[in-house]
Amino acid sequence: MTDIPLSRPVDVPDRKPGSLLQQDARTKARNAAEKRFRLYGVIAIAISMIALVVLLTTILSAGSGAFRQTYLNIPVTLDAAVLDPKGNRDPAEMAKVLTVSYGRVLDAAVEATVARHNIQIEGLSEDDIDNLISKEASAQVRDRVLADPELIGQTVEFDVLTGGRIDGFFKGRVTMESAARDSNTSPQQLQLAQELANRGEIVTRFNWNFLTNADASDQRPEAAGVGVAILGSLYMMLVVLVLAVPIGVAASIYLEEFAPQNRITDIIEVNISNLAAVPSIVFGILGLAAFINFAGLPQSAPIVGGLVLTLMTLPTIIISTRAALKAVPPSIRDAALGVGASKMQSVFHHVLPLAMPGILTGTIIGLAQALGETAPLLLIGMVAFVRNFPDGLPGGLMDPASALPVQVYNWTQRSDPAFIERASGAIIVLLVFLLCMNVLAIWLRRKFERRW
């Protein structure tokens, strides 16, 4: 059939006929290259794993201190002459007594405790003793007394917060050497604290207050907590849930099931995929310009944060919802239409319920994304120092509040290194929330996922 000679000469490189068991240089080089290539892959994966582990352990070890707190247990004699000069136990009158007076009562109590234990430390000044406890302690005592005026005149045991440096000493953050250079504490003070701890007067306990307290001022890291931030984040998530989910699902249903193939649909789709990639800080600028400057909503309010995060998470929710709707096989729709349902009925009665697990999973992941977002919230004034808890719903949406990631940022900007511990602690709280949401999403997917 063909006239190509079967034994056509081919340019074969001159190779020595060797044994198959003996690799020639070229094979060796190729095999070595193969091994190297594999190794690069292993190294790349190892680097990412190490980065993940180092990242998490650093944050966990830096933040675990925030969940423990040292307290000084002292009997305080609530002197009626100082705390209730009129002597009528009228809360309105007593509220006029400033925290400073309580400070004096507390100073006396601390000095008495030190004297009672007969601790002698050379060079220990009176200031050292008084500064053993936090400046927040007097407010702590005042709140308790105002809540229960009958305490006045008695000697009551109080667990008062110790100062930030003392707290740091028991957590290893402050050492004798650093104390010698520090104007806020002294080695003598730390020795005193150690003596008191040896006698069981200073104890370190789990710090529930970190989860319930509001932020505290720059000098009182020991009293700062994430309570307001958790509540603010929660309010924002509620706004996102109420707005983003219905709108996102409605938009996905329209685009996936009803939209005609035309130019407008195309524009909407391109728009959504572009919005998903817009830097989050640009949404912050939008929030500032549209919701605060134009619409006149208050700064630092959860409603504004929630609206900004809603716009940010909508593309995520739309994309995942569309994927979930697409995964429902057309036979379901055809069957519904075949027994006489309208298009709308087939979607709402059959397709949507079947796509629900996928939609929920996507929604939770979108919410988790929104919960960790910081940059846009900085621009709408959530960085403000907020000491008061926002009101209950719905009025609380308009009150100033903080948010967890913003609180972290806020604390990193403070000068006292004790706030770094607080910031890491707040991140642990944030990560725990994110972990719960992701576990929920994975569980939902495992439980309800259907293969068609």
Next chain:
Amino acid sequence: MPLSWALFASFLLAAAGYIVGRSRAFATAGPDVRKLHSRPTYHGTSVALAALLPALAVLGLASVLRLTGVVTPESGLVAGTIALIAAVLGLGVGVMRIGQEYQARNVVERMVLGLLMLSSLIAIVTTAGIVLSLVFETGHFFQLYDWKAFFFGTEWTPRFQGNSRLGIVPLLWGTMYVSAIALLVAVPIGLFAAVYMSEYASRRVRGFVKPAIEVLAGIPTIVYGLFALITVGPLLRDYFAQPLGLGNSGTSVLTAGLVMGIMLIPFVSSLSDDIINAVPQSLRDGALGLGSTPSETVRQVVLPAALPGIVGAVLLAASRAIGETMIVVLGAGAAAQMSLNPLEAMTTITVKIVSQLTGDSDFNSPETLVAFALGLTLFVITLALNVVALIIVRKYREQYE
């Protein structure tokens, strides 16, 4: 708050309308419900929507007018009353319409379709809002400050007393420098990880490593920022910058770049993973059949075939890096300077947007308004990168489908 009361009242009216409509539909049907064109619930819903929609329209219009300042807040009472009247009228019309032949289901479905369509327009409204707010305030800024000095100025020294120099060039330089370092870290690591996972890893290794890398993607950027601030920054300062005499700063371009690189690894690896998996198996089989080793197959067949997609993934990662905020705020520093030393603190566009817009800001001074011009620049850059990347990825996908 008459508007919110009116809103509440219209919802109550709508609920009442649903009940009335449904029972009236049953009444008109007589003993045989099948005589109705639509099921009674649809009649109820149509009445409810007829009451609710006009009221909502009036309320929406009133709030827009109030926000734009056309009417005073005191007119809320009038608006609320009008809304209530509209709701009652709608209710009346809705109830009157009910009859055996009335096609309530079609009406309701048309209204629902309208609502669905409106929701899908939110995306466009958002984009329009972003563009409008940025362009509007940027225009305002360029009235106060020369645009040539903004785009070509090499000095960034904002002073709130006035006479500031607001040149974007040093910020752009910092942004590009940080992003370049981040990509230098993320692209090789992410790519090799993706190749290893799709071509070499056993099912077990893959099942463990892939989710672990995805955990990196789920960590909020503020966490990376804190990591840069408390760990990476001091480490680089104590072990590299100071011994080498290259600087003394805890924040630096290298710090931010490294940490951002870690953040981008999962982004690059999962995108490349998808793209590599999309290369048809037949190409691999052909190369292996001709006697190439797996690594030769990857380098000479799979990667060239996947190249456009990988370029797209890298561009998307670059747009991420340019728009990233928290890592650079906490890791890169705030000094606007142009230097080649990666261990020096530099700053980026996003850092300056944050610093110009937080705290008390006066919306008539160029020092505040410059943030909008910076935002617009950022938006345009990232948008361009995304569009190019999407076009490349889409084109590539069609090739093998």
